[in-house]
Amino acid sequence: MKPEMITLKHGDTTIKMPAASLAKLAVASVFAQVLPPAANVQPAHLHSVPGLGSVWPGQGGFNGGLVAARGDVPEHYLIIAAKDVGDREWGPRGVEVKGLSKTDGYTNTQVLIGNDDESKHPAADACAEYQADGNHDFYLPAAAELYHCWLSVPELFAKDAWYWSSTQRSANFAFSMYFVDGYQSNCGKNGELRVRPVRRLFI
Template sequence: MSEEQSIQPPAIGEIWPGQGGIYAGFMPARNGVDGYHLILGEELGRFEWGPYGDESPATSLIDGQANTLALIESGGEYPAATAAHKHEADGHADFYLPAAAEMYEIWLNLNGKLSGWVWSSSQRSADFAFGMHFVGGGQYDSGKGLELRVRPVRRFLQ
């Protein structure tokens, strides 16, 4: 893309017109995943993460898109990932449940603008998955049967 065609994101925390949510900042490249802009969708409600006691294929701490697709394609019952995956906004249907590192990046960038407990797509064990507490910035493993908020994200590559 030439500089004339380069799209500039809005200020962090502002709605990004036509992109399905608010601009949550830039996710730096990590472990072979290129950097990208994060767009945070609206809160979808409270959902369970998935079956307590079952190992899932969602083990990445950095790639929520890969985790969400792995959960959906596994055929298991993963309500939080399913809700995020089905979300559509502004004509975009590529939302997913963010990974633990993506949630932390969102907290760093939007500190004070979000509240409550929100699920990540990152499994901790057969019984637990990571949740993010947006008030204090803590990430904890929560029982997969608990109902926490779901905030889907999508990537904008430039």
């Protein structure tokens, strides 16, 4: 069965086309008039990234900025928990934990909470137990991650306290950060310092 044809004439020009095709063109023309220009040319964005230091809905905290890929860890956003989890000890003095990193707080935290020498690491434990917006993959940031926070969003941290990192200095000391001026130091592991969980958002 041949499709129904429609003939259009304008001046000396004559166009023949199937009626169904003409109907599609008419509908498209209507939408082009109704929708704003941007609706026709802008691609849809699956993710909307909030401003630096702003709450990231559904992610459990604030946007701490983009972190470049390093080693086996792909590029990601650092999500900073909305609140501190108190003042905690890092762990016992005199115990050197093997396999800790200056940059990878997630792996550090897994090592500390999974340590089989019966030593307790309250700061790492508190971060691993923290949950927000259904996310339960928070960890104690490494020294480099705390420095990233100071560079990107220092206003999110208290200025009257030192914060623990998950990076170890020696058997007796671990690295900490002071957010007034970005100074990093090492403190005795049995001292109670402020603790802030973070997590990663891979996009």
